[in-house]
Amino acid sequence: MSWLPTSVAALVTADDRLARATWSRLAEPGDGTASDLIGQLGAGPALDQVLRGDRKDHDKFRAREAALDPRPGLDLLRRLGGRLVCPGDPEWPAGLDVLAAPPICLWVRGPLDLGESGERSVSIVGSRAATAYGQDVTYALAEGCAERGFTVVSGAALGIDGCAHAAALRVGGRTVGVLAGGVDRPYPRANEELIARIAESGALLSEVPPGSAPMRNRFIQRNRMIATISGGTVVVEAAIRSGALNTARTAAANGRPVGAVPGPVTSYVSGGCHQIIREGWAVAVTDAAEVADLVGRIGFDLAPRPAAPVRDDWDDLDEVERRVLEALPKQRGSVPEKVAAVAGLDADTVRSALGRLALRNLALRNGSGWRRGVLPPADG
Amino acid sequence: MSWLPTSVAALVTADDRLARATWSRLAEPGDGTASDLIGQLGAGPALDQVLRGDRKDHDKFRAREAALDPRPGLDLLRRLGGRLVCPGDPEWPAGLDVLAAPPICLWVRGPLDLGESGERSVSIVGSRAATAYGQDVTYALAEGCAERGFTVVSGAALGIDGCAHAAALRVGGRTVGVLAGGVDRPYPRANEELIARIAESGALLSEVPPGSAPMRNRFIQRNRMIATISGGTVVVEAAIRSGALNTARTAAANGRPVGAVPGPVTSYVSGGCHQIIREGWAVAVTDAAEVADLVGRIGFDLAPRPAAPVRDDWDDLDEVERRVLEALPKQRGSVPEKVAAVAGLDADTVRSALGRLALRNLALRNGSGWRRGVLPPADG
16 A cells, blocks of 8 residues: 555554554445445455545545545554554453444554453443432442452543543543543543543543544444443433433343433432333342442353252241242132142141242232232342 | 120110120230130130130230129220221221231221221321431321322331321321220320311221220231232331331231331441341332332222333334344344344344344443343333
8 A cells, every 4th residue: 555654653663453443534434335345355455445436425535535545544543642542452352343333443542452451340330410420329339349359431521421531540440431532532521631541541522533623423423432342331310311321221222221311200310320220121220249240140240159049938848838839829719628738748737838928928818718929039 | 794784885886896896805905815805606505615714824814804794995986986897897998807806896097987098098107216307208108108099008106107187187187096905095295286186087996995905916906907908118217127117017918018218228227127128128218109109009099000111222222233132142142144034033133132132231242242131120
């Protein structure tokens, strides 16, 4: 590729690397055409094809041809102590690969290794218009997660996002800020100092090159990264139809566990949390232990949990009670004499055991007979 | 039965009725021996057998032989304008029959017909130590339920229970107070005026005769009535291991829908609600419409709801997108060419449709291939 100057070639280890940096200047995040083309041909040859100008659906890329040169962005990134992370790099976050159009490359600042820090990680997101309650809960959750060794991922926005990062930093934990604009452009400006602190000890990443403005579409695409780069997503406060719910939806659609924090039903910004809990694809989480439990379930946690929970109720029963319970029909009732015949016990023994089982709702009267209880989980 | 004076016989329509009134003086609520004996022999003959004194396990009933005469209680009930409701009466609440040891009879005050009012009913229960938040939410829920024609059932206790009754009364709705002591004994005394108002327009009921004190065991047994007499139970605020959770557990164990109101995770009395939502046997409910939706599902509601929800997502797809979606494997990915072969479309058409499906998370990239997305429910 003739347009590759040697000075830039020295910065990167392969043509693919530089071609991807270039692609991130031409294609908007989430662009399916670019993603398909790179997937089919490789980043360099795909770029060559686009620049040849054969295809009408590539006009949108050629419209940005004037901005093709990736050197200024790479120079700036280097001055900021940053690096370009590409698919195939040990540091590449594998979680992103589930996306239909994964990032072509990541512009990264900060000392944190994205690969290592992603192994146990949780995205904590929510409303920019967070309440004092939401902020307090975010601090508690994010601190607890960070102290447990989870990397806290968020979007560096006002409200919940900012609190999540700040809490992780406060306890010396790991945190990753996923930005919609360039990593040289702290946004929102009110979080400028916080974003600088993330860059100092954690990582800031973006799929758009330095200098890029955070535009509406880029926030939506940024959310798909937050949703898939981590082991799971927790929404602390979110109004119905908010961006944070969109992040949660993308996480769930890609098989990631989703948690939501309950709040007052009178609070507008808890409405989205309650909605997704009701819909059944988010689990109600109330503290960091529950978040760790949720996110640790899916293959990302290094310490897998034991499989099925022990049936305490069954364990607490004696032999007679077990036989009676097993002899009980699940639907229609059966009289004690019949249960006795099935269980191979005498009727008086069965009646007495039924009384004990009934105290625990394991046996239920059904007219003149008895049936098995539908037992909800025990206290605990 | 020689011990039946004619003056009492004139009060009731059958020996069974009077025998049951007597039984409610001898046996504690929920007594399995009494329940079994009455179920096998009928209330009168069972009483005769107990009084003959043949069996050791009947000593506990004979210990109360001095209090056998039901006339003073029935006289008092009559003076209070009340009535004895027995199994077989049109007014008998059928829901109670699912209990292992259902009430032997109900001592009832107030004009409300228990049978009719039970058809669409909801129990709203919770902590005595309710917060201002819990009280506000209870008012909103109970008013909304009462306005929708639901009878509001509760335990007339301080806190959530009292608010539920008061709210139903405020909007002229129907309410039933289930008491642990006699219906002549308002308890707690702080709710004396409220309980009197329930007796004026709603119904107060108890399975223990007038004059009986509310004892610990009677509260637990009272809860099993609250749990089963209504179409479903909603817990507004409850600490972990509270009595209200016990009510909810009994409701769930007997196949009744259970709702719980989320609250601040920092609130002690929302802890039990969050617990049962997390455990999955309570649904998060945030307003009266959601409660009506929940409780109306089980055969108690006169207006059944439509069956399966419409799959909006599917309806929004065009013919090509549907064919591509159906051709996508659910687990491992398939390359567009293969999907095209399965769908009977050309590869370019498939690639374009995959892009559109991917935007909605209906198609997910899986390495070089594509698979079907796990779609969470849509907004709405």
